[in-house]
Amino acid sequence: MHDIDDDELRTLLPQLRRFALGLTRDAHAADDLVQSCMERALLKWHSRSIGGNLYSWLCSILYRLFIDGKRHSARINRWLDCLHDEPELAPSAEDTLQARTSLAALEQLPPDQRAVLLLVSIEGMSYQDIAATLDVPIGTVMSRLSRARKAFRSITDGDTPQPVLRIAR
Amino acid sequence: MNNLPVPPTEEELHAYVDGALDASRRAEVEAYLASHPDVAGQVARWRRDVDFLRTELAGTVTRPPQPRLDPAAVRRRLRARSRVRMAAAAAFFLAIGAGGLSGWQLRSMNLAPAPMADAVEAYRVFATDRNRPVEMGAENVDHLQQWLSNRLGTSVSFPDLRSEGFDLLGGRLLATAEGPAALIFYQDRDGERVSLYIRPNKHYSEGTRGTRNDGGLLAKYWYRRGYGYAVVAKASDPRIEELEAALQLGS
Numbered sequence: 001m002h003d004i005d006d007d008e009l010r011t012l013l014p015q016l017r018r019f020a021l022g023l024t025r026d027a028h029a030a031d032d033l034v035q036s037c038m039e040r041a042l043l044k045w046h047s048r049s050i051g052g053n054l055y056s057w058l059c060s061i062l063y064r065l066f067i068d069g070k071r072h073s074a075r076i077n078r079w080l081d082c083l084h085d086e087p088e089l090a091p092s093a094e095d096t097l098q099a100r101t102s103l104a105a106l107e108q109l110p111p112d113q114r115a116v117l118l119l120v121s122i123e124g125m126s127y128q129d130i131a132a133t134l135d136v137p138i139g140t141v142m143s144r145l146s147r148a149r150k151a152f153r154s155i156t157d158g159d160t161p162q163p164v165l166r167i168a169r
Numbered sequence: 170m171n172n173l174p175v176p177p178t179e180e181e182l183h184a185y186v187d188g189a190l191d192a193s194r195r196a197e198v199e200a201y202l203a204s205h206p207d208v209a210g211q212v213a214r215w216r217r218d219v220d221f222l223r224t225e226l227a228g229t230v231t232r233p234p235q236p237r238l239d240p241a242a243v244r245r246r247l248r249a250r251s252r253v254r255m256a257a258a259a260a261f262f263l264a265i266g267a268g269g270l271s272g273w274q275l276r277s278m279n280l281a282p283a284p285m286a287d288a289v290e291a292y293r294v295f296a297t298d299r300n301r302p303v304e305m306g307a308e309n310v311d312h313l314q315q316w317l318s319n320r321l322g323t324s325v326s327f328p329d330l331r332s333e334g335f336d337l338l339g340g341r342l343l344a345t346a347e348g349p350a351a352l353i354f355y356q357d358r359d360g361e362r363v364s365l366y367i368r369p370n371k372h373y374s375e376g377t378r379g380t381r382n383d384g385g386l387l388a389k390y391w392y393r394r395g396y397g398y399a400v401v402a403k404a405s406d407p408r409i410e411e412l413e414a415a416l417q418l419g420s
Contacts, residue, residue, distance in 0.1 A: 006240040013238060014230040021229050022222075028284070028379035031235050035283075036382055038243040069380055072387050072404060106222070120187055121219045122226050127189060142180050149183070149215050156218070 005045065009038070012055050015123065019059060022118040023066050025107045033069070037062040056125065056133040063115055063134060070111060105155040113148035116141055177201055182208070186215045237283070250384075284373060285390040287345060288366035288399035289383045291352050295341070296362045296401075302354055303339030313340055317351040317367075323396055325367060330355050335363060347371050363402040370397040 016037065020030035040061050041048075048057050106114055115134060119125045127145075131138040177185065177198045184190045185198045202209040236242055295302045305313045310327060317325040320342055327337050335355035343350045350368035370392045378391035382404055390399035 002244070006244075009240040013234075013240075014232070017232060017235075017238070018226055018229045022226055026379065027232075028377060031238060032283075032379050032381045034235075034238050035243070038238060038240060039247060042240065042243055042247060065382070069382055069387070117222070118226075121222045127184075127187075142183065145183055146179060149218065152218055153214060 008054060009041070009058075012058060015055065016058055016062065019118060019123060020062060020066070022106065022122060023063070023111065023114060025104075033062060033066055036065050040065065053129060055123075056129050059119065059123070060133045060135065066115075067111060105152055108155050109148055109151055113144045113151065116144040117148040117152065120145060182212055183215070186212060186219065283381060283383070284377070284379060285366070285368075285381075285388055285397055285399040286383075287343075287350070287368065288364070288390065288397075288401055289381075289386050289388050291343060291350075291366055292362075292364045292386055292388075292401040293384075295352060296354065296364060302341075302362070303352075304341035306339040307337040310337065317342065317353075320349045321351055321367060321369070321396070322348075323367075323394070325351055325353075327353060334358065338362070345369065361403065363400065366397075366399040366401065368397050370395055373397065 013034070017030060017034050020033045020037075021027060024030045024033060037058060041058055044061075048054070106117070109117065112134070116130060119130045119133065120127075125133070127138055127141050131141045134141070175197070181190065181194070181198060185195060190198060202212060237246075305316065307313065314325060314327060317340055327340075330337075334357045336357070338354040338356045340351055340353040343352055345368050347369040350366065353365045353367075354362050355364075356362050373392045375392060375394070378389075380387070380389050385404050386401055387404040388399050388401045390397060392398070
């Protein structure tokens with residue numbers, strides 16, 4: 001019975017990693033996030049709604065973990081800033097990629113807007129599913145989408161200066 | 170053009186971009202856009218952004234698989250983890266537990282450790298030690314700094330975190346397979362501790378970094394100039410109440 005579940009999860013894994021990468025913009029952080037998500041999902045496996053959308057259930061777990069981690073790392077980031085005697089750091093492969101593709105615009109969006117934009121654009125989820133995944137009313141999804149699209153537009157148009165590369169975010 | 174359709178709301182324009190309108194309304198919106206080039210231009214730009222994001226992230230679906238993310242591996246780890254707890258209990262109370270424990274150790278050796286797993290473990294072991302978390306206290310900072318720098322072969326500095334409410338507690342030297350590592354603790358007035366861990370790095374590429382939530386602890390790590398650095402703190406910091414509530418979500 002585990003085999004059937006595992007196959008189902010395995011099929012969704014690449015998509016889930018893509019969503020995580022879109023959220024975190026860092027390959028390692030993304031896979032750490034997916035790992036925590038998989039652990040959480042398997043521990044709560046019995047409590048998922050049978051017949052519901054497994055992928056959006058996984059996305060909702062992953063998004064909550066992401067937001068929790070974000071909240072907590074805000075504090076740690078302040079320490080990190082103190083710990084870095086030299087602010088310059090060799091940009092990681094992800095940073096280079098970002099600079100090249102201007103996907104960095106995504107990173108400048110607040111996480112809640114980023115999540116909506118990713119779920120709509122990349123995952124092709126319906127507004128209804130997104131509302132369920134993020135546990136917000138559909139009106140909130142619409143207003144986040146609207147703000148996200150406008151912000152993304154103005155960032156890629158160059159209205160906002162690109163931030164310098166830094167380790168703490 | 171007097172019988173123009175009702176102008177679409179902004180929500181409808183988004184729904185149009187995302188293919189969420191029904192056929193009849195879609196046709197009306199299309200007719201409206203045909204006669205309003207400025208709105209049509211905006212819609213076209215949104216659509217380009219969707220395509221851009223889609224193509225940029227499309228390649229990431231084919232990233233090489235990570236064995237540690239495979240459901241079977243995750244299950245194995247979850248089982249191993251609950252086994253650790255049982256094994257720890259058994260080791261305390263039953264000598265017979267030893268056989269099972271070594272069996273578990275063998276199996277866990279097959280799993281690649283997560284980056285900076287030792288930093289998290291070091292926190293777990295020493296942060297809870299009320300009497301002797303550090304080998305050398307902060308009384309003689311210069312000496313401590315010199316000692317750890319010499320043993321690690323890199324300059325170890327202790328940033329001042331007093332403005333954050335944390336005092337330097339001290340440090341200790343630890344051993345890893347790659348050489349000496351340093352564990353440095355800070356402590357706040359309530360006794361909450363946060364650690365900085367520095368170890369030699371031979372496996373991860375320069376600039377690699379990440380965050381991991383590992384069994385109640387949060388680690389942020391990065392690799393630079395041949396060394397790995399990690400900051401570890403409790404994920405359930407009582408000062409962050411909403412975090413605590415959110416963490417209970419999954420349990």
